[in-house]
Amino acid sequence: MSAILESADIDRALKRISHExxxxxxxxxxxxxxxxxxxGAYLANRISLILExxxxxxxxxxxxxxxxxxxxxLRPPRPLLPTLMPPGGIEGKHVVLVDDxxxxxxxxRAALDALGxxxxxxxxxxxxxxxxxxxxLPIRADYVGKNLPTSSKESVRVQLSEIDEIDSVEIVxx
Amino acid sequence: MKSQxxxxxxxxTADIHSILSTAAELERITDGPTKxxxxxxxxxxxxxxxxxxxxxxxxxxxxxxxxxADVINFSAKGSSVSKGESLKDTAQTLQAMGADAVxxxxxxxxxxxxxxxxxxxxxxxxxxxxxxxEHPTQALLDAFTIxxxxxxxxxxxxxxxxAIVGDILHSRVARxxxxxxxxxxxxVTLIAPPTLLPVGVETWPVKISYNMDEQLxxxxxxxxxRIQIERMSNFFFPSEREYSRQYGLNxxxxxxxxxxxxxxxxxxxxxxxxxxxxxxxxxxxVIVDQVGNGxxxxxxxxxLLLGGAALTEVGQ
Numbered sequence: 001m002s003a004i005l006e007s008a009d010i011d012r013a014l015k016r017i018s019h020e021x022x023x024x025x026x027x028x029x030x031x032x033x034x035x036x037x038x039x040g041a042y043l044a045n046r047i048s049l050i051l052e053x054x055x056x057x058x059x060x061x062x063x064x065x066x067x068x069x070x071x072x073x074l075r076p077p078r079p080l081l082p083t084l085m086p087p088g089g090i091e092g093k094h095v096v097l098v099d100d101x102x103x104x105x106x107x108x109r110a111a112l113d114a115l116g117x118x119x120x121x122x123x124x125x126x127x128x129x130x131x132x133x134x135x136x137l138p139i140r141a142d143y144v145g146k147n148l149p150t151s152s153k154e155s156v157r158v159q160l161s162e163i164d165e166i167d168s169v170e171i172v173x174x
Numbered sequence: 175m176k177s178q179x180x181x182x183x184x185x186x187t188a189d190i191h192s193i194l195s196t197a198a199e200l201e202r203i204t205d206g207p208t209k210x211x212x213x214x215x216x217x218x219x220x221x222x223x224x225x226x227x228x229x230x231x232x233x234x235x236x237x238x239x240x241x242x243a244d245v246i247n248f249s250a251k252g253s254s255v256s257k258g259e260s261l262k263d264t265a266q267t268l269q270a271m272g273a274d275a276v277x278x279x280x281x282x283x284x285x286x287x288x289x290x291x292x293x294x295x296x297x298x299x300x301x302x303x304x305x306x307x308e309h310p311t312q313a314l315l316d317a318f319t320i321x322x323x324x325x326x327x328x329x330x331x332x333x334x335x336x337a338i339v340g341d342i343l344h345s346r347v348a349r350x351x352x353x354x355x356x357x358x359x360x361x362v363t364l365i366a367p368p369t370l371l372p373v374g375v376e377t378w379p380v381k382i383s384y385n386m387d388e389q390l391x392x393x394x395x396x397x398x399x400r401i402q403i404e405r406m407s408n409f410f411f412p413s414e415r416e417y418s419r420q421y422g423l424n425x426x427x428x429x430x431x432x433x434x435x436x437x438x439x440x441x442x443x444x445x446x447x448x449x450x451x452x453x454x455x456x457x458x459x460v461i462v463d464q465v466g467n468g469x470x471x472x473x474x475x476x477x478l479l480l481g482g483a484a485l486t487e488v489g490q
Binding site for chain 2: 064067072073075076078079081082083113114117118
């Protein structure tokens with residue numbers, strides 16, 4: 001199974017996303033990153049480090065969506081993952097949600113609900129490393145690292161060095 | 175995790191860690207402007223209380239409502255139970271109403287087990303106190319409170335010294351706490367007059383002391399138990415004053431405790447009997463925190479028992 005994105009590609013994609021965040025928001029005033037655990041949280045951290053190199057420190061938080069999932073009854077209960085409010089909160093901020101893979105859009109729908117419990121951001125934007133298509137809800141990403149056409153039978157595996165030893169994105173199964 | 179919570183013995187150490195960490199996460203996500211989560215929408219939780227209770231019932235009710243479950247409160251007073259309806263018939267009525275979980279408080283030890291094993295209902299049974307047997311969610315909320323008071327430990331209590339003082343004989347809280355705290359590695363000492371210790375206590379994983387002043391300086395947690403006047407059919411101690419002098423937590427004893435030590439009480443308190451008003455209200459007392467933590471812990475239990483597919487529902 002060959003990797004579609006390797007470490008350098010992931011870096012480049014995140015750098016481009018970081019520049020686009022600055023461009024779209026005309027700076028980083030009031031911008032807050034919220035990563036969706038597990039891997040979205042690591043990606044949000046990486047983007048914040050890049051943004052810091054580019055000149056501004058952006059508050060980072062994490063947002064667990066488990067309690068808002070629409071498929072809770074289809075599987076055994078899952079453990080909750082950490083939700084951490086970014087310093088300064090999210091009220092009136094431009095919140096950029098960060099996740100690894102955008103697929104059905106259901107995670108993001110749940111994330112929007114979960115975010116609503118925490119406060120009322122000025123805007124909510126979405127950054128994903130991979131958009132693999134097959135949306136089941138009217139949701140789109142503002143920042144995409146890589147558009148990856150897939151069959152719905154395949155799955156996309158994202159590995160990040162923070163927990164998986166290596167950085168890679170690959171398509172598994174068929 | 176099993177699909178019922180009847181005794182601490184039903185829980186593995188991993189289950190306990192999962193409940194405590196879920197409670198901690200719930201605290202963070204319910205800290206915002208809205209305290210309510212949609213997770214158990216459409217599920218029905220019945221509070222089946224055959225014994226009086228304020229905080230446990232309200233706590234379960236609040237927990238279920240915060241998770242958007244529908245709550246039906248059933249207390250034996252003012253119901254058909256006072257006309258002589260049996261537990262079986264009551265249970266079958268609840269079953270017919272489509273209860274997903276039954277939280278039961280009963281004066282007889284083993285009532286929760288009976289309800290769960292009987293096949294009368296398919297709902298998840300949660301023991302909210304059965305006679306002098308167990309009160310598992312109280313022990314869980316106590317462990318959660320301790321883990322918050324000693325944040326460095328996470329939920330590993332090895333080497334932590336806990337004293338449980340008072341009416342061990344009638345206390346389901348003590349039984350559940352002994353089981354739970356020793357599973358998490360704490361060293362538990364029971365302090366009580368010999369008349370208030372149950373038969374067979376020497377087989378429990380605890381140390382026993384008849385003297386409260388002996389090692390008071392060594393404990394990290396001092397948990398005072400209520401003298402259960404309503405269960406005192408015999409003379410267990412000569413007078414309330416004497417009990418209070420020997421086993422009550424007062425100002426002077428409070429000052430002798432470790433600086434980092436905390437005071438707990440499952441409530442309701444008999445102020446002036448097992449605990450003096452000033453000790454109960456002191457800065458070391460986490461008694462009020464226990465109540466708030468109770469809601470979070472019960473939310474965690476309800477979520478982990480009802481939040482996903484029931485084991486029978488998980489298709490392959």
